[in-house]
Amino acid sequence: MAIRSAARPVRFGIPRRSRSQERGSPLLAIVAWIVGLIVFFPVLYMILTGFKSEPAAVDLPPKLIFTPTFENYEAIFRIDFLPFFRNSAVASLGSTALVMLLAIPAAYALALRPPQKWRDILFFFISTKFLPPAGVIVPLYIIFREASLLGTVQGLIILYTAMNLPIAIWMLRSFLEEVPRDVLDAARVDGAGLFREITQIVLPMIFPGLVATVFLAIIFAWNEFFFAVSLAAVGTATVPIFMVKFVTSEGLFWAKLSASSTMAVLPIVALGWVAQRQLVRGLSMGAVK
Amino acid sequence: MAIADQPLERMRRQAGGPSLLDRVRSQPIGRLLVLPALLYAILVTQAPFILTLWYSLQRWNLQRPDRRGFVGFQNYQTIFTRDPAFREALVNTAVFVTAAVLISLALGLLYAELVNHRYPGRGIVRTLLLTPFLIMPVAAALNWKNMMLNPNFGVIDWLTRTALPGNPEPNWLGEYPAVSVIGVLVWRWAPFMMLILLAGMQSISEEVREAVRVDGATAWQEFRDITMPHLSRFLQLGGLLGTVFIVQELDPIYMMTQGGPGNATTTLPYLVFRKAIEGSNVGLGAAVGVVVVMVSMVVITLLLRALDRIMRGV
Numbered sequence: 285m286a287i288r289s290a291a292r293p294v295r296f297g298i299p300r301r302s303r304s305q306e307r308g309s310p311l312l313a314i315v316a317w318i319v320g321l322i323v324f325f326p327v328l329y330m331i332l333t334g335f336k337s338e339p340a341a342v343d344l345p346p347k348l349i350f351t352p353t354f355e356n357y358e359a360i361f362r363i364d365f366l367p368f369f370r371n372s373a374v375a376s377l378g379s380t381a382l383v384m385l386l387a388i389p390a391a392y393a394l395a396l397r398p399p400q401k402w403r404d405i406l407f408f409f410i411s412t413k414f415l416p417p418a419g420v421i422v423p424l425y426i427i428f429r430e431a432s433l434l435g436t437v438q439g440l441i442i443l444y445t446a447m448n449l450p451i452a453i454w455m456l457r458s459f460l461e462e463v464p465r466d467v468l469d470a471a472r473v474d475g476a477g478l479f480r481e482i483t484q485i486v487l488p489m490i491f492p493g494l495v496a497t498v499f500l501a502i503i504f505a506w507n508e509f510f511f512a513v514s515l516a517a518v519g520t521a522t523v524p525i526f527m528v529k530f531v532t533s534e535g536l537f538w539a540k541l542s543a544s545s546t547m548a549v550l551p552i553v554a555l556g557w558v559a560q561r562q563l564v565r566g567l568s569m570g571a572v573k
Numbered sequence: 574m575a576i577a578d579q580p581l582e583r584m585r586r587q588a589g590g591p592s593l594l595d596r597v598r599s600q601p602i603g604r605l606l607v608l609p610a611l612l613y614a615i616l617v618t619q620a621p622f623i624l625t626l627w628y629s630l631q632r633w634n635l636q637r638p639d640r641r642g643f644v645g646f647q648n649y650q651t652i653f654t655r656d657p658a659f660r661e662a663l664v665n666t667a668v669f670v671t672a673a674v675l676i677s678l679a680l681g682l683l684y685a686e687l688v689n690h691r692y693p694g695r696g697i698v699r700t701l702l703l704t705p706f707l708i709m710p711v712a713a714a715l716n717w718k719n720m721m722l723n724p725n726f727g728v729i730d731w732l733t734r735t736a737l738p739g740n741p742e743p744n745w746l747g748e749y750p751a752v753s754v755i756g757v758l759v760w761r762w763a764p765f766m767m768l769i770l771l772a773g774m775q776s777i778s779e780e781v782r783e784a785v786r787v788d789g790a791t792a793w794q795e796f797r798d799i800t801m802p803h804l805s806r807f808l809q810l811g812g813l814l815g816t817v818f819i820v821q822e823l824d825p826i827y828m829m830t831q832g833g834p835g836n837a838t839t840t841l842p843y844l845v846f847r848k849a850i851e852g853s854n855v856g857l858g859a860a861v862g863v864v865v866v867m868v869s870m871v872v873i874t875l876l877l878r879a880l881d882r883i884m885r886g887v
Contacts (some may be wrong), residue, residue: 312687312690313690313693316698319684319687319698319702320697320698320702321701323701323705323760323763324701324704326705326713326717326720326721326760330716330720333720345731345735389606389609390607390609393605393606393607394603394607397603399607402603405607405611408611415622415869415870416841416865416869417821417842418845418865418866419862419869420621421858421862422624422855422858422859422862423859425850426624427621427624442617446613446614446618449610449613450614506709507710509711509827510823510842513846514850524711524712524824528711528828538726541715541719542720545709545712545715545716548709549707549708552709553704555707557700557703557704560699560703563768564769564771564772567765567768568769568814572773572807
């Protein structure tokens with residue numbers, strides 16, 4: 285988009301990879317590593333504490349080398365961690381599927397077959413993302429109570445879909461804009477219908493973008509807390525709620541807390557690491573590529 | 574972050590984009606395809622807000638459904654004149670968001686500069702710096718509250734105790750709850766700024782950089798005269814999106830301070846949660862919700878105008 289083209293006034297077909305590859309001084313490398321390790325330290329400490337015994341977890345000065353134990357992980361599985369995990373997985377995957385179902389046609393239309401007032405529509409979607417959930421939580425709570433959706437995974441799926449829809453549409457649209465026109469025209473000349481055009485030509489061409497969008501939607505749904513804490517009940521609570529419940533009902537057991545935190549963040553951190561090159565496009569609604 | 578230069582994009586530029594005729598012809602089908610998503614967004618986000626407006630005019634406590642009734646603007650009167658929590662929450666929200674966004678931007682700029690050079694393990698450093706953003710906010714807040722900031726056993730309090738002279742007895746979370754909450758917000762959002770600013774830095778043409786280097790510019794001059802002016806658009810974008818997202822962050826406050834001590838760390842979204850969900854006061858919670866949206870709408874309109882300008886590259 286504009287931010288990109290304006291950003292690069294001079295370009296003579298120089299391969300992307302050669303840019304910004306200026307060799308840093310050893311000092312910069314050392315500073316970078318130190319800053320990186322400091323920023324990462326709380327995460328590292330959490331992972332390590334999960335393998336300590338409870339008394340060792342509160343030992344000061346903190347020990348980074350110790351004999352690991354798996355007792356915390358065994359304990360977590362004894363107190364029924366898995367149902368929360370399953371609820372989170374169903375809510376994340378279910379909402380993401382619904383998001384893609386709605387977002388793909390919408391993004392396709394907005395990028396390649398723009399309807400009237402497409403710019404207004406695009407900004408309407410983003411404005412729904414900009415409105416704080418606090419503005420709608422009260423009636424949602426009442427409606428869900430009336431409709432017996434309070435404390436159901438279905439209820440969360442409905443909301444997470446609305447939460448991720450704008451991001452998915454903007455992100456997909458920014459990928460779809462790069463699909464060359466000639467290919468689509470050729471497909472249409474060949475008599476491909478709309479459905480075939482989308483599923484067999486367009487989607488394969490933006491496959492990396494598609495995957496990144498799915499990952500981002502899963503990440504946001506998995507980590508979501510406000511709706512989950514307001515609208516979920518004990519039986520259908522997600523992982524974040526398990527964390528809250530764990531603290532209140534089990535008291536402060538840092539080693540077990542760390543072990544369950546590690547379990548809770550692991551799938552998402554892994555997804556994020558895999559998708560990190562594409563994350564920025566989704567997070568910036570496609571403004572930055 | 575290197576997608577922009579792919580052959581696809583170059584081809585599209587050469588092709589010159591959609592023709593006018595193409596746009597006109599494709600309108601009806603486009604509308605049909607956008608409709609489901611549009612209806613969904615309206616139904617799930619706009620309709621409830623209209624109900625929020627309606628509820629905010631009622632006296633309605635879920636514990637006393639028999640006393641439900643229309644009371645006009647009484648709830649608004651209550652939060653504006655009789656409820657000190659509201660004013661405190663309004664100020665806290667403004668302070669927290671402004672501080673968190675600005676510090677995240679500054680720190681994100683540092684992160685981005687650190688990973689924008691080539692050295693062994695650069696990819697690992699970038700991954701380390703990115704990770705806080707991926708950590709489930711609830712888990713992050715819990716671990717910060719306990720393992721980092723506990724006055725007796727927390728690593729940070731222990732470090733301040735042992736590293737600083739005069740044996741201070743720090744209690745970061747207890748004595749400086751706002752600083753602690755902002756610190757955790759920054760830890761989480763600086764990586765987000767890094768991603769955006771890094772994309773910006775990597776889009777600066779290397780020819781320009783080389784030209785000023787040949788002219789004998791120092792690293793600082795290069796940063797000040799080339800990098801910063803170019804980055805201003807990306808800084809604006811980061812600030813805009815950071816504001817939008819951080820306003821909605823509830824997790825660190827819920828987990829670390831419960832809005833306290835007193836109302837010292839209560840923000841507007843947390844206040845809605847406390848009034849309506851925990852306190853069962855639908856009318857009052859809805860009124861606070863409406864004010865949250867009104868305030869946001871003013872800010873958002875201004876920010877959206879900025880975003881539109883940024884997107885168009887003006």
